[in-house]
Amino acid sequence: MKFSKFILVFIFFFLFIKTYAQLIISEVADTKDNANTRFVELYNASAIDIDFSEIDYYLVRQSGGAGFYRTKIDNNILASGETYVIAKNDDDFFSAYGFHPDETASNVAIGNGDDMYAIYKNGDESNGELIDIYGVIDTDGTGEDWEYTDSKAVRNSNIFSPNNTWTFSEWTITNNQNISDMSPGVHNENIPQILISESLQNFGNVIFNQKSSPQFYKIIGKNLIQNITISPPEHFKISLDNITYTNSNIILNQVDGNVELTTIYVKFCPTNIGEKSGNIIVTSENANNRNIFVMGNSVDLPLNLETFENYNHDESYLTSDFIGNNNITWNYVMSKNAFGNFEIDAEGLVMKTNSENSACFSGTISGGIANFSVQFRKAHIGTGERQIEVFINDISKGMSQILNDDENLGIIENFEIENINIEGDFTIKIKNIKEDQVTIDNISWTNYPPEAKISLYGNNQNIEYNSNEISTENNTNFGEINVLNENVIKEFTIKNVGNENLILQETPILISGASSDNFQITSLPSLTIAPNESSNFSLKFDPIDVGTTIVKVEIFSSDIEKNPYIFYIKGKSLGNNSSSSDIISLGNEEETISYKEKISENINSINDAQKVFSFQIREGGENGDDDNFSTFLNSLIIEKAENNSVENWKNTIKKAALFHNENKILETEVLEEKIIFENCNLEILDDANKNFDLYLTFETENIIDNQFFQFKISEENICTNAENSAFGDFNISSEINKNKIIVIF
Structure with a gap:
């Protein structure tokens, strides 16, 4: 057999990777000359601000491998690239360093050199998730490589990700340090920095020569001396606007040393089959390079193949049927086997003549059909033309080339039809349309992939894709309110009008544009929406500025054609004064x-x-x-x-x-x-x-x-x-x- 027979099952899925804000411990201080000035410094190493009112974070100290002490971080917002200092004593800290700490916790920020510190998320050491650590849990630090008695430990400037396992190489520990040697509140200050918001998810299975749904991350630059260069790896493309994608470098220009918060969109665009991975490399002179790992799996469309192996080898022209590969029933009219004579791959079916209605046709096949091919050749040695015609659902999709007389004897031809693109159930029929015999074999087709299709509604009215029309009728116009004491919440409905599950990304909705902070997401839709099912989400207009705000809303999903689904919303805040300009x-x-x-x-x-x-x-x-x-x-x-x-x-x-x-x-x-x-x-x-x-x-x-x-x-x-x-x-x-x-x- 020339063909290796296999069934490739194509599963379209997303593998979600858990991400979180990059809050790290950046400095631990045990001042030699005044124990009351001890402190712990935290640092937001992410491109996005951390809102402690939305997620609970705890700084936890374990005293010499024994008891635990904790404080919940209560500051509202920690901006990107900023520090948060927790001190033992406010007055002594102020006298020593000239500014007040962000928080005082006398039972936490008192580590004397052998105490472990850790950051926990959504709970403390008893029920939270360990995010970052200095030292080792249940271990007295005396004599360990992380001991900091009368010393300071500073996180190296090239570390931007939290680490829940103690790693000595990430730190610089300096002994015999007094107040004048400490540096609270200035981690990475004046150092060129590139900050990234989060890692990306596995792109999953994507058909080669096609494009995945986009993902995105955010980037910001501080204290730079040169522009930022973003370089994608092979098989991946990047974009600044989610419209034009490139596999070339993108340059972000710095102004006065800074690059404003920028969204980078990424698509997996494989050009051959197999697992693909690499790093998006982000560089700027004298700044630490940042690598964003990306991966995906490139697959072919599923292949369906009928080889006539189960055919019962009739030696005379008959009309009958057989059960072929994948339990598909195949019927034949005035045909016989080609075994031992005029065969293809030692198998095949010889169809007699058009006048005797010689044909081969299938029973009902599921899964849709995109492309079709069949091998055929001249049977017997008589002169005359040979040609076949292919029907899908009894509708002709094309006729093959004509094989002429003896010049085509023994030559095996491929007849291919592309872009049939019929969903659901279908039938195949191959008919001999000439008066001389022809052999067929290796009938194959690719499934027409089922699609998830997104549709959006507000107030039961359709919201057109990528339309800038804004109306109160479909909830895209939030109306006019006072800026200080009013807000408006409107609900929107996502409906899957396709025939495959609609998968939303883990961060499914993005609001962007000038004054986008005037709008918030108050509830999220389900991440999986079955065909003909719906899920709701809500947006709130709660302005902090006076004036009209128009922003773009993007919904990221597995809809191939409309991803992201873009629409626009508007609100107007009038202020609370009796007169206006x-x-x-x-x-x-x-x-x-x-x-x-x-x-x-x-x-x-x-x-x-x-x-x-x-x-x-x-x-x-x-x-x-x-x-x-x-x-x-x-x-x-x-x-x-x-x-x-x-x-x-x-x-x-x-x-x-x-x-x-x-x-x-x-x-x-x-x-x-x-x-x-x-x-x-x-x-x-x-x-x-x-x-x-x-x-x-x-x-x-x-x-x-x-x-x-x-x-x-x-x-x-x-x-x-x-x-x-x-x-x-x-x-x-x-x-x-x-x-x-x-x-x-």
Whole structure:
């Protein structure tokens, strides 16, 4: 037999790896000259903040291998790359080091050199999970390699992950240390650092030449002297936007030594079959390299094969059936065995002629069919053409090439049909469509993989995938609330409309965008959703800023086509003050302008462009307010008004710039119907006014004489205020917020 017969069972799954914030012990101090200044320092080695109100962490001391003492860490947030100092005595610590510790625990931070320290999660030493340790449990440290009597032990700067087994090589222990030798609160300070949020999960089985669902981790850089370079291993690709993936390096630019918190998406994209693994290498000059281990298994589609081994070797043309591989029933009409003559792999079925309806067809087969192939050859030596036709569910899917006369005698051909892509049950039929005999053998097909398909609903209304349409009807618009004393919770429903279990990642939902902290996830969906089943999750709008917040929500699942499932939500916070700031136009004059000379690629001064619109921001509105705080304009959107005759601004306006007192503030590209200035950060002092002018340059080839432009302030403008002062009432319904111009040569 030429073929090795096997069945490859393809199982699509995710293997989840448990991850946690990287809280480590970074320094243990037993001061020689004053025992009351002893302390233990903890360090957040992760790229993400640790919220101790969500997860309980305990620092535990075991005294000389005997009794245990513990303190629960009660600080709310420990920022990425920051320390948390627990001291024996607040007053003595302050006198010695000039600042107060984060916490005082006189029965814990008193280790005299032979005491073990450990961090436990979700409980203490009796019921929690051991995360990180200095020393060995149930062991007196005297004479051990971790003894620190009159000494300090500092975690090496290249250690970023907790370790629940004592490892001497991770530490530097220095003897005979006084107060002046200690360094609380400065772990890795001024040292170039690359911090990573978490490890990645096993990508599981992925069909080769296809892509997995994405996973992601977060990265941040501090005190850097060069940019960060991220290099993926073979068979893996990375992305900054979860849209464009690459197997080349990605560069994160540092600004003043820092790289802001950045999400890195990863996909497993195998190009051949087998287990694949490697490290995503993250580097920056003089910083410790970081490696993110990734792994997955590349498999072929499941192969189904009929070899005619169970055929009963009829020597005459008959009509009958047999049970083939995988208990599939095969029927044949006016056919016989090919054993000993015109065979393929010493087996095969000879189909007689088209006029006698010679054919071979299966019973019902489950699992769907994606691709099909069959081997065939000329049977007997007579002249004449040979050709077969293949039917799936009695529908023709194609005819083979024609074998001509003696020139094809003995040649075995493969007839292949790709992308049939029929789900569920199906039948196969192979028919001889010529008047001379033909032999067939080794019928094979690949299953059409069942798919999990995600659909999303809010208030029983569908939320379209990757649509920026926001509505109260489907819960994507959370409405308007006061910033300090109100919040809104809305529920969403994930439904699996496919025919395979929908698997959500362990971190299934990600909220991102400017002011994304205004939204929180209050409940999570089930991680496995069966076909036609649903699971709910909830989001809360609990703003800490005044203004409008629009954020992106991503749901990560095993849906191949829509992963992540992207949608957008919006909320507006009005503040708690009785009055609010507003924006008004400074005129509604109809003006005729000449634009022919205003064609600069860049607007550096008012002489390069044409002023077309002026407006004023009034802090506190028309009559002022009583909050004593400034207002800040974060972004500005100017859009078309009613009397605009130019359909596409992008084709007619080259550049737009915002000026104040003839000084340029920002320059931007122009969209089809809007001009958007982002990251403005414009301050208007309390109860003061500030005027602004819009200047444009034009694409002269695309403007027709006497066209009308009319501008207005958009309701979408996002504004915030110091100390939650309100901003939000736009007088845009009034005609004074519109300005109309006519362009002429």
